[in-house]
Structure formats: C-alpha cells, structure tokens
Amino acid sequence: MITYQINDALYINITNRCTNNCCFCIRNNPEGFGFDLWLRKEPSLEEIMAELENLELYDEVVFCGYGEPLERYREVIEICRHIKQKGVRTRVNTNGHANLIWNRNIVPELSKFLDSISISLNTKNAEDYMELCRPELGEAAYDAVLDFARECIKFIPEVWLTVVNVISAYDIEVCRGIAKDIGAGFRVRRYC
Ligand code: SF4
Numbered sequence: 001m002i003t004y005q006i007n008d009a010l011y012i013n014i015t016n017r018c019t020n021n022c023c024f025c026i027r028n029n030p031e032g033f034g035f036d037l038w039l040r041k042e043p044s045l046e047e048i049m050a051e052l053e054n055l056e057l058y059d060e061v062v063f064c065g066y067g068e069p070l071e072r073y074r075e076v077i078e079i080c081r082h083i084k085q086k087g088v089r090t091r092v093n094t095n096g097h098a099n100l101i102w103n104r105n106i107v108p109e110l111s112k113f114l115d116s117i118s119i120s121l122n123t124k125n126a127e128d129y130m131e132l133c134r135p136e137l138g139e140a141a142y143d144a145v146l147d148f149a150r151e152c153i154k155f156i157p158e159v160w161l162t163v164v165n166v167i168s169a170y171d172i173e174v175c176r177g178i179a180k181d182i183g184a185g186f187r188v189r190r191y192c
Contacts, residue, residue: 016065164190
C-alpha cells in the first residue's frame with residue numbers, strides 16, 4: 001500500500017528500506033497497525049504521483065511508512081513540490097540519518113517544499129541508541145541525528161524531535177532537554 005489515510009492526513013509509504021532496526025519498530029509486529037504497508041516492489045515516482053488524487057481534501061500529507069523516506073529524498077522533493085502546488089502542508093517523518101546516508105547536507109534542498117519534519121531521537125545518548133535502534137551506520141548515527149536536527153532548524157519552519165514511550169520517564173525528560181537545547185519541539189509517541 002503506497003498511501004493511507006489517518007484522520008485528515010494522507011500518508012505516503014515509499015520504501016521498505018531503513019538504516020535502523022529499532023526494537024520497537026512496527027515492522028516487527030506481524031499485525032502492523034491495520035494497513036498493509038510492506039511494499040512488494042518499491043513504487044516509481046510516477047506510481048506514487050498517480051495515487052495523489054484530490055489532495056485538496058487533506059490538511060497535510062505525511063511521508064511515513066515501513067521504511068525511511070529520505071532513502072529516496074529526490075523523489076520526496078518532487079512529490080512535496082507537487083503537494084505544495086495544491087496548497088497542502090507537507091511533513092516528513094524520518095530517522096534523521098539522511099545526511100549520513102548521502103554523505104552531504106541535503107537539508108537546504110529538502111526544505112524548499114517542506115513545512116514540517118519529525119525526527120526520531122529515541123534515546124538520550126549514542127550508547128542507548130545502538131541498543132534500541134541498532135543502526136547499520138554504527139555509532140556515528142546518533143550524532144548524525146542531532147546534526148541533522150540542527151540543520152533542519154535553520155531551514156524548515158517546524159521541527160520536532162520524538163521518542164517512543166518504551167524508554168524510562170527519566171530518559172524522556174533528558175530527551176526533552178536535548179530537543180529544547182536544539183530549538184526543536186518535542187513529542188512522545190505511543191508504542192503500538
Ligand atoms: S527508524 Fe522507523 S522504520 Fe526504521 S526501524 Fe526504526 S521505527 Fe522502524
């Protein structure tokens with residue numbers, strides 16, 4: 001399934017690929033969350049665009065699925081450009097690894113048609129991150145998430161850091177402080 005709707009938002013699922021393997025990832029839950037988001041084949045840009053009908057009906061379009069959308073950041077930019085032409089808000093939910101994946105700062109380019117970005121911080125430090133998120137990019141991944149967030153603050157109107165409520169209350173508060181220091185909003189997501 002490439003698109004799905006939750007409340008007044010349209011969600012776009014463009015890849016299964018992800019550079020994390022989080023212990024809490026919904027992909028590890030055989031029941032998922034009611035949508036069949038495992039892509040048998042990664043959709044082309046044209047196939048994704050073909051699903052974007054009646055965009056004016058939605059408050060927001062969100063890139064969020066079973067993988068990391070910025071693995072395909074060029075397609076994300078093209079799709080966001082199209083969505084913004086319809087006057088609809090755009091948001092990307094990301095693991096924050098994009099600049100490490102692409103080995104350069106993609107944020108200035110990405111930000112052109114993006115209203116909001118939600119970055120998974122998940123833990124208070126790199127050691128915990130290695131254990132909880134099991135990044136294939138190794139120990140550099142956690143600092144890359146923080147650096148990515150700092151870049152997003154410079155260019156994107158709304159930046160959120162998030163954690164899932166599988167960590168302790170103490171850790172959540174430390175993460176809240178990290179978000180505050182960076183200048184980002186902070187959200188605690190519920191584990192499904
Ligand atoms: S970053 Fe998101 S998609 Fe990737 S493993 Fe973690 S929860 Fe799953």
